[in-house]
Amino acid sequence: MIKLLHQQGRSWEEFWHPPELLDVYGLGEELLVQKWLPKLSSDPMQSTEKCSQDLQMLNDSLTKIFDGSLLNKTAVLNDFDKTVTLPLIDSQGSLNGGLLTGHTSYYGRWGECRKINYKLSNGNVWRGEIFRFFIGSLNQTTNRCAKAILGIDICLPKSCTAFEIKRRIQATKIPLLSNPICDVANNDSARTNQVDTGTYIVAIFVFFVLGFGIISGFVDYFLYNDLKDFVTIDEENIYWKIFFAFSLYRNTKGIFSTKGLNK
Structure with missing residues (x-):
């Protein structure tokens, strides 16, 4: 004081x-x-x-x-x-x-x-x-x-x-x-949770990532095997890597995978 x-x-x-x-x-x-x-x-x-x-x-x-x-x-x-x-x-x-x-x-x-x-x-x-x-x-x-x-x-x-x-x-x-x-x-x-421009920017970014992850996961789980029969997919291609990096299916599968672990 x-x-x-x-x-x-x-x-x-x-x-x-x-x-x-x-x-x-x-x-x-x-x-x-x-x-x-x-x-x-x-x-x-x-x-x-x-x-x-x-x-x-x-x-x-x-x-x-x-x-x-x-x-x-x-x-x-x-x-x-x-x-x-x-x-x-x-x-x-x-x-x-x-x-x-x-x-x-x-x-x-x-x-x-x-x-x-x-x-x-x-x-x-x-x-x-x-x-x-x-x-x-x-x-x-x-x-x-x-x-x-x-x-x-x-x-x-x-x-x-x-x-x-x-x-x-x-x-x-x-x-x-x-x-x-x-x-x-x-x-x-x-209150610090008032809606402002920053709120909308963050919300748009989060929804974009979530939406891209859902689309990527859908393609990965339902269409990937069928696409390989008609289209040559080079999984080493940087664009495919980025696309599948967002796959919710692939990421969830990787999280719960026990491959290589001592059982």
Whole structure:
């Protein structure tokens, strides 16, 4: 952790300055409610209407729970608070130590977050999804983390994408943290099996080899002996060697052959 701070040109004493200490160790409920969720840009161009509505409902519920009115018994929990907000708070990651030993990933409770499934009065469904927030310096060129100090999981509405959350953060005029949120990711953005040009190239190559092997094996098994009666086949010819090298029949036969082995 100290090494990461020095790489960013920051001292340990600076990192533990009280306001920043609050920023880092407040990455749980305090970050979610008091730090950035109420300040997020409400510009409808930054996210879909469903995402905006779900975030607003969450913000209203969190504010009611944490502003003290609940403790003073001036507010009561409704179904949304009980079914969505409380499990959401309980499922998010929290900084529970280990920074000095290099522990920089604070995982949330994925199962609990994804169990959140609440049907709203308008027919929509509020579902939970874990998002990982990376805290550190931002590379302005790539718009990603130059060096992430740590990552923490927070449960948010599934109707939002990681890109939408990040865009809303960047569109916010008020600084959210002295350590900025330099990137946001969720399960969708973490997938590495998305179809792209490389996928098609590999698939075409695999199907070509497989198809050529089937054709070669068919000729080798069913037609080879008959062809020799009508056509002179020079098996030393390079083209025939290449053709039969792909034969599934010949290769399978060679794999299971015990010729020359001690029995």
